[in-house]
Amino acid sequence: PASAHELRKDQILTDAQTAAFGDLLFAVRRSKLTGRQDDMLINASLGSNESVAEDGGFLVEKDIADGLLRRTFERSMIGSKVRRIPISAKANGVKINALKDDNRTTGARWGGMQTYWIGEGDSLTPTRPKFRQMNLQLKKLAGLLYATSEMLQDSTALSGIIQEAFPDEFSFMVDDAIFEGDGTSRPLGFINGGGKVAIAKETGQAAGSILFENITKMWARCPARSIASAEWWVNQDTMPALMSLHQIIGTGGVPVYLPPGGLSGSPYGTLLGRPVMPIEFCETLGTEGDIVLADPSQYVMIDKGDIQYATSIHIAFLTDEQAFRFIYRVDGQPVDNKPITPFKGNANQSTFVTLATRS
Numbered sequence: 001p002a003s004a005h006e007l008r009k010d011q012i013l014t015d016a017q018t019a020a021f022g023d024l025l026f027a028v029r030r031s032k033l034t035g036r037q038d039d040m041l042i043n044a045s046l047g048s049n050e051s052v053a054e055d056g057g058f059l060v061e062k063d064i065a066d067g068l069l070r071r072t073f074e075r076s077m078i079g080s081k082v083r084r085i086p087i088s089a090k091a092n093g094v095k096i097n098a099l100k101d102d103n104r105t106t107g108a109r110w111g112g113m114q115t116y117w118i119g120e121g122d123s124l125t126p127t128r129p130k131f132r133q134m135n136l137q138l139k140k141l142a143g144l145l146y147a148t149s150e151m152l153q154d155s156t157a158l159s160g161i162i163q164e165a166f167p168d169e170f171s172f173m174v175d176d177a178i179f180e181g182d183g184t185s186r187p188l189g190f191i192n193g194g195g196k197v198a199i200a201k202e203t204g205q206a207a208g209s210i211l212f213e214n215i216t217k218m219w220a221r222c223p224a225r226s227i228a229s230a231e232w233w234v235n236q237d238t239m240p241a242l243m244s245l246h247q248i249i250g251t252g253g254v255p256v257y258l259p260p261g262g263l264s265g266s267p268y269g270t271l272l273g274r275p276v277m278p279i280e281f282c283e284t285l286g287t288e289g290d291i292v293l294a295d296p297s298q299y300v301m302i303d304k305g306d307i308q309y310a311t312s313i314h315i316a317f318l319t320d321e322q323a324f325r326f327i328y329r330v331d332g333q334p335v336d337n338k339p340i341t342p343f344k345g346n347a348n349q350s351t352f353v354t355l356a357t358r359s
Contacts (some may be wrong), residue, residue: 057347068307068329071167077279078175078233082332086305093137093331094302101338102195103342132337136302137336139186140331141173146316146326156241166326170307172280178299178332179233179281180289187332190299190352191289195336197221197350201358209285210241212256218293219272223340223349226295230351232271234291235282242269242276244289288357298351301332 075081087094101167107114111130118124143166151158174187190196197215222230225252234242245256258270268277283289308327315323339348 001250004162014204027169030211046195047064055116061185068163068167068309068326069305071163072307072328074169074176075168076171076175077277078178078296079171079282079301082178082299082301083297084301084303087138087302093135094135096300097131097133099136099333101340102338103341105341106343108341118356134300134333136300136333138302138304139331141170141186141328141330143169144319145326146323148317149320150320152322155202162324162327166307170326170328174328174330175279176281178296179279183333187301187330188334190294191292191354193334193336193352194338195334195340195350196354197348198354198356200356202311203359207359208241209247209358210238210243210285210311210355212247214291215245215256215271216354218291218355221347221349222293222295223342223351226298226351227274230274230293230295231284232276232291233275233279233294235280235284236278237285238282238290239278241285242271284356288354291355293353295351299332300335303328303330310334 048078064297073084085094101110103109106294107127112127114125114127116125120121145162145166147158177187177189179189180190182192183189199214202211202213205211205214242257243259245258247254255275256271260269282292308329312323312325315321334352336351339350342349
């Protein structure tokens, strides 16, 4: 039934699937040692997967590969919020036509589109949009696990390690690339993209500090259309500074940062109404990147839509170990390649705003 099919696509691996995965791993080992394929491997190979002759291994069943990828993005703090576009099996990348929409002044929106208020009999002036190309080429994120024959005897334990450790590590590496990737060997991160805006420190501002004026100036540089989806990303080193933030009113003041479970009643703290997310990828207090205001929806990621898996007994034959290899092909970059010129005003805006180093 259609409802059962939808449930199967969306569910995390069940206990039965976990056991099946362990059985598959054990069957692969048996086939390497005996030179014969048992029914489980033959059935696995009849799906959308193929054997890897040069490695002497088999790709994992599609349901399990999809489950590993789902877990990767369920555990991701940033990657789960970006625009993710799976690409076809034959493609190694994609070129996306993006608008040149970095200028919001009249005559420049949509790269040059303009409409006019005209009177009767007035002529029209033709305009047209302009585009640029975002060129995304798949990068390779890989992991290799060695398992001893003793570990392989408990196939359920091994499958548990693989289904927990690799999605956890893949999600960490993907999030780190979205934040600070160099765009060469890994995706281009927000902080290295051309659209970033860095707010200068205040005159005389102490090293390693965050002031209320820093926060308001960062907020003012976030485009209005991104405010509803923007988040504050911070290093946990900044929490004491955030806790002491206040706005002076007369002879007193009011707190600016609302901690979780306190006045905000939110799972996360809030700053000017937007969630404050402590993440490991932000820099330590006082360094650019310790606190950022970001709109993760303004990041585009492509991938092959699954995690590829293969195994071999030959690499570590002398130590009686089996190698398990995992590969995830992915690329991404921020939508904006330069800061945005607002319709009115002189200060450029960005979907990724940082606070400059305070040293």
